[in-house]
Amino acid sequence: MISNLSSLFVRTLRDDPAAAEVPSHRWLVRAGYIRRAAPGIYSWLPLGLKVLQKVESIVREEMEAIGAQEVHFPALLPREPYEQTNRWTEYGDNLFRVVDRKGADMLLGPTHEEMFTLLVKDLYSSYKDLPLSLFQIQTKYRDEARPRAGLLRGREFVMKDSYSFDIDQDGLEASYQAHREAYIKIFTRLGLDFVIVAAMAGAMGGSRSEEFLAVAANGEDTFVRSPGGYAANVEAVRVAPPAAQPIEAAPAMAIVATPDTGTIAGVVDLLNAEHARADRPWTGADTLKNVVFLVTAPDGTTSPLALGLPGDREVDAKRLEAALEPSVATPFTAEDFERYPDLLVGFISPVSLDGTRVLGEESVTKIRYVVDPRVVDGTVWVTGANVVDEHLSGVTAGRDFVADGVLDVAEVREGDPAPDGSGPLTLARGIEMGHIFQLGKKYAESLDLKVLDQNGKLQVVTMGSYGVGVSRAVAAVAEATCDDKGLCWPVGLAPYPVHIVATGKDQAVFDEAARIAAELDAEGVDVLVDDRKASPGVKFADAEILGMPVILVIGRGLAEGKVELRDRRTGERNEVAVGDAVAAISELLAR
Amino acid sequence: MISNLSSLFVRTLRDDPAAAEVPSHRWLVRAGYIRRAAPGIYSWLPLGLKVLQKVESIVREEMEAIGAQEVHFPALLPREPYEQTNRWTEYGDNLFRVVDRKGADMLLGPTHEEMFTLLVKDLYSSYKDLPLSLFQIQTKYRDEARPRAGLLRGREFVMKDSYSFDIDQDGLEASYQAHREAYIKIFTRLGLDFVIVAAMAGAMGGSRSEEFLAVAANGEDTFVRSPGGYAANVEAVRVAPPAAQPIEAAPAMAIVATPDTGTIAGVVDLLNAEHARADRPWTGADTLKNVVFLVTAPDGTTSPLALGLPGDREVDAKRLEAALEPSVATPFTAEDFERYPDLLVGFISPVSLDGTRVLGEESVTKIRYVVDPRVVDGTVWVTGANVVDEHLSGVTAGRDFVADGVLDVAEVREGDPAPDGSGPLTLARGIEMGHIFQLGKKYAESLDLKVLDQNGKLQVVTMGSYGVGVSRAVAAVAEATCDDKGLCWPVGLAPYPVHIVATGKDQAVFDEAARIAAELDAEGVDVLVDDRKASPGVKFADAEILGMPVILVIGRGLAEGKVELRDRRTGERNEVAVGDAVAAISELLAR
Structure with a gap:
């Protein structure tokens, strides 16, 4: 095909578009590849559409190469299936909802597990029909709170989503592996520098899950890598707990007066000045910081949750969000604290010398208390005393308090040890390009997808779910290849080589x-x-x-x-x- | 490509699906090509999707052959542009509306004139940039009151829509003609038996408009043809008015007592029995029937409208709907009549001997009165007398009453003369596969799309709009080719030849x-x-x-x-x- 620029529907722009946060967005707009139609919603001009269609072709070819069969579902879907899996509620504000002229609730599909499950249930009835992998390249909708970076996080976008159906875990492993290999081929063909990282399953449910991230300084996702080959999305990093310490070796608790200290750093300075240790100075890592959240469940009910973590670490908001999803945690506000007068900000503790414990199952206020995985039995901490201007030293986990659970949401730092012992972690950023999940039986159970097994017994089917951000890939490739003069496509994706x-x-x-x-x-x-x-x-x-x-x-x-x-x-x-x-x-x- | 039925995701069904109104729907479901996801909303299974993709390829090739450039707009659109052209209101319940998490009104696009107009306005500024034709193959949404016949009338469907932009009417004519020829090629390649008929522009506005109908007994559209080559959608038939008659030749008005007649047939029988004419018997065609409607405008305001038409013709509901669109007319109910006690059902008249006229501008009740085009000056009628049990004979149009306008919505009958004198009309049914419009300046004016002309003056661009029902084509071809055993695809569209x-x-x-x-x-x-x-x-x-x-x-x-x-x-x-x-x-x- 030959096109002449004199008649091609394209105009380059001299100026950056408003709110162009990343180079790919700036250049795709300035080069006349896309245009914004609404927040997070873009129109594809001829040049952009050609790139999108080339990405689609690559994805289609690799899916067909592993025997996946192409189907196409509507974007406008009935409420009922999503009600059965509770996602109608769990998706909350992220779901675009529609009421039709007859008053029926509908939604614009953010992902199609329900519809695929029901379709297979409609057609198939025997283990002999399996394994099966179906895929579609389709327009999806999520009403993102903060659409950003052009095509990188939009509200209407093109995805390839596929689903595998197997009679048992071995089958699922094979289907998962086939998709994993197809994805490696896809992202290699797209010319992306990518990493495969362990991931959270999030709202999708299920167990094993990996993400394909395009390495990019402007990526939204942070991931870690170790020299020994560990790689994970930072949300999925599970800190390996240290060995428990002998409780008998722990010192006794003691009150430390901490007036006018204000911060953890202040407390640490006071300890070093007035209670200096012989072996090493006090650091923030010796303190147990207790933060309180209000957790809102998808059904709107709320409950407080307290987290104890080493004082030198912050809570990572994304790790917290991922760990509690679909519930949402927000830090206690002044108003929240007013409802819990026992919680003395700056001096909150899971233990009190006078018996007025305010955190944990046995506490006065019955606030659920969870701890960072580093807070294992026998570890010794300085923490609040539930009394103004007082802290306690020698507070020993497993002796002076027992937490209600573990919550692994503290920030991950450059140099932290990899949980598998493969060395210190380095942090980098990436764009999520693909995500593969072993869903297991969650959706098949909710929607009653069963087939007869070899013994003539009804068996719940086990499923996998696999996604590629097709429109996002256009931006990710642009992001990786553009320079200060404009776009620069690889030969295989260029609208015209x-x-x-x-x-x-x-x-x-x-x-x-x-x-x-x-x-x-x-x-x-x-x-x-x-x-x-x-x-x-x-x-x-x-x-x-x-x-x-x-x-x-x-x-x-x-x-x-x-x-x-x-x-x-x-x-x-x-x-x-x-x-x-x-x-x-x-x-x-x-x- | 080779596929084995043992692993292909398809199952044939023994029984017809519920509510399968037409053969194409029955067989596409029974053969496992499509599945219903919600009323008027279908999922495409592998075999169906292959046919759809083949139709898309044919349409794409023919659009590119006339130099149209492919783009792709979102389906989820902002309200503002549709507000500017008033279609946000005019589309009424047919529009799927969405409110996003920030409270912004959005819609699922039923057609994209607004978005295309704004995009061209964004990029182009000179007559030198024109002519331009853009197209997309895209998913559209209309919340049909009565989705039916599977893919033939759905609520989510795939359309190819294109739009031409020209500096003047000559350019528009050329773009329109290019599309017309491309459509002939498309429908020929699809193997459809089709007719091109004059059409109503409907909600699209504009002037010249033709439809491509696939001839099909189960089609929703009725069209007429004459031996001399006239062809029109029945909604678009404009009756050629007969020549006016000399008023001097008309007889005087006279009261005819018509007790217990009840119907027009009863009145005609009475006339033949008691007031027999020498030259020919009275028929329904001699009577002027006056029917009253309540017309609701898109903004919700209502007004009565009376129509006088030959008593042997019914009002054609679809012609009425098309003629008044975007307003909607419903026949007066008993309740409506209560508000107009002057209207004596069965005896309504645009003229009264005693001066109590109840229809037309000069009437007591000021109900707008329009007439069928056959009611020209000098025509003589028997009609109501605005008095119970009385009619008037010798009522002469242009002498005894003057209508406020003409409304051409009476039924068209087999054998009626073609308006262009090309012979008697025959009626047949078809499926609307394509529609081409000369929109003219309506949208460009509403959205201020102007470019500099040869003289450096800003000129409103003139537009055409052209649509092909892509998913509908799959059903139309199935409808034309299936038999009592199942589907039967032409080689070029078969999933596998x-x-x-x-x-x-x-x-x-x-x-x-x-x-x-x-x-x-x-x-x-x-x-x-x-x-x-x-x-x-x-x-x-x-x-x-x-x-x-x-x-x-x-x-x-x-x-x-x-x-x-x-x-x-x-x-x-x-x-x-x-x-x-x-x-x-x-x-x-x-x-």
Whole structure:
């Protein structure tokens, strides 16, 4: 296909769009690939749509290669199935809800586990029908609280979602592995630098789950890696608890007066000044910080929750969100504290010398008390005394208090040990491109998907769920490849692999541009020809913004039989004889 | 591509689905091509999706062939643009409305004139940029009051919509003609028997408009044709008014006592019995029937409207709906009549001997009075007298009453003259497959789409709007080709052009099926192989239901080197030597 820029529906913009947070968003808009229609909702212009369709083709090919069969579900769905799995409620404000003219509740599908489960239930009845993998490339909807970064987090977006159906866990493992390998092929073909990390299952339920993250400084996800090969989304990191300490070795509790200290740092300074230890100075890591949240369940009921964690660590909001999902925790407000006068801010403790414990099952106020995994039996802490201006030292877990549970949501730090002992963690950021889940029987049970097994008994089917962000991939590739001059597509995704810039007013130049374009087109290479009446400067700048990988400049040199070949990716420029141009282009495309 | 029925995600059903109104719906569900997800909302299973994708490809190719450029808009759209063109209101209950988490009003796009207009306004500024045609293949939403017939009238459906932008009417004519020709190619390639008929522009506004109807007994649309080539959707038929008659020749008005007549037929009988005419008997066509409607505007305001039409014709509800759109007319109820005690049901008249006129601008009750186009000046009628049990004869249009306007909504009958004098009309039914409109400047004006013209002056752009029902086409082709045994696809749309049925338990049969399939696949022919352990009867019945055009049966005859080739379309069966099978299949596919 040959397109002429004079008639192509595209205009480059000189200025960044409002609220362009990341380069991919800025350049996709400035290059005329997409346009914002509403917050988090974009229209695809011809160039952008071509890239999107190429991503779709790659995804489709790799899904078909593992035997997955393509189907297509509606986006507008009835409430009932989502009611049966409780997601109608759990999705909360993230769900776009619609009431039809007859008053029926409907929704715009954020993901389709329910519909796939019911469809398989409708058609299949025997273990002989399995295994089965179905996929669709479809438009999804989530009413994000903070749509951002253009296509990276939108409210209407294209996903490939697939679902596997197996009679047993072995089958599920095989289906999961097949998808995992297909995803590796997909993201490799997209040219993305990606990592596979352990992930939280989140609202999807289920057990084993991994994410494919495109490494990107502007990514929303933080992940960790160790030298020994551990990799996890930071939300999924499960701290390996230290060994329990012998309780007998622990010191006795003692009151420490801590007036005017204000912060944990203040308490630590006071301890070092007035209660210095012989072996090592006090640090924040010796203190047990107790923070209180109000937890709101999907049904709207609320309850307080207190968390004890080492005083030198903050709570990671995303890890907290992921751990409690679908419930939502917010830090106690002044108003919340007013309802619990026993909670003395700055001095809260799971233990009190005078017996007025305010946290945990045996406490006065019966606030559920959970601790960081580092708070194992025998560890000794300085913590509040439930008395103003007093702390307690020598507070020993398992002796002086017993927590109601463990909640692993403290920040993960560069240098923290990997939970599998594979070395210190480094942190990096990424864009979630794919997610694979072993759902297990959760949806099949809720929706009663059973088939007859080898023994003629009804057996609940076990499922996997697998997603690729198709429209997001367009932005992720742009993010990874763009530079300060514009977009820069890999050959396999470029709307046109070749962009011919014809400069000047000499008709011979335009004729030669058309001739070379025709020759390339005959070889199956799509070409964009800048045939406009514009200055060379405008044309060169547009070529860089539009981002086709190979740029051929035909201008004055043509009189001497010369044209210039530019590699948009490396910036390399070479003069070549016009007769060698097509061969040189093919060579560059193949590189 | 080769697929085996043993693993293909499809199950044929023995029984018709509930509420299967038309054969295409019945068979698409029974053959496992689609499944209902909600009223008027369908999921596409693998076989159905393949047909849909083939239709999409044909449409895309023909749109690109006329230089239209593909884009893709969101389905979830902001309210504002639709507010500016008043369609937010005019669409009424047909629009799916959504309120997002921030309280913003949104909608699921029923059609995208607004968004396209705004996008072109965003990018283009000069007549030099024009002409431009853009298209998308996209999911649309209309909350139909009566979704029916499966894919034929759904609430979520796939459409190709395109829009042309031109600087002047000549340009619009050219763009319209290009689309018209592309549509002829599309529907020809789909193998549909179609007619192009004059159409109403309806809610789209604009002037010239034609519909492409697939001729189908179960179609929702009624259209007319004349021997001389006139063709129109029945809603668009504009009756050619007869010549006005000299008023001087008209008889004087006279009171006719019509007690106990009840109906128009009763009045006619009485006239023939008591006031017989010498030249010809009285008929219903001599009477002027006055019917009253309550008209509700999109903003909810209501007003009465009276229509005078020949007593032998009914009002055609669809013609009335189309003529008044976006307002809606409902016949006066008993309650409505109570509010207008002057209106004596059965005796309503636009004229009264005693001066108590109840219809028309000069009437007592000031009800707007419109007439059928046949009621021209000088025509003479028998109509009500606004007095119980009395009619008036000799009532002459233009002398005794003057209507406030013309409303052409009476039923069109087989044998009525074509308005262009091209002979008597015949009526038939069809499925609306495509619609092309000359919108003109309506949307460009509402949304202020102007470009600089040749003289440097801002000029409102003139637009066309063109739609193809893509998912509907799947049903229309099924409707045209299915028989009492199942589906029967044309080669170009079949999910697999060839269906190989391997019967019996002989492994050699299955091996030969696989070998022939591989040979066809190598030639680029997709093949479905029935490799299941099922009886020949089950397999033959399924092959007929599934509807691939060419069926190759491999069974016992293989031992003697024979296979059977069946043409699903004609029912023809031929034994061929196994070595000739591939050549025979190719020959049959090319037929």
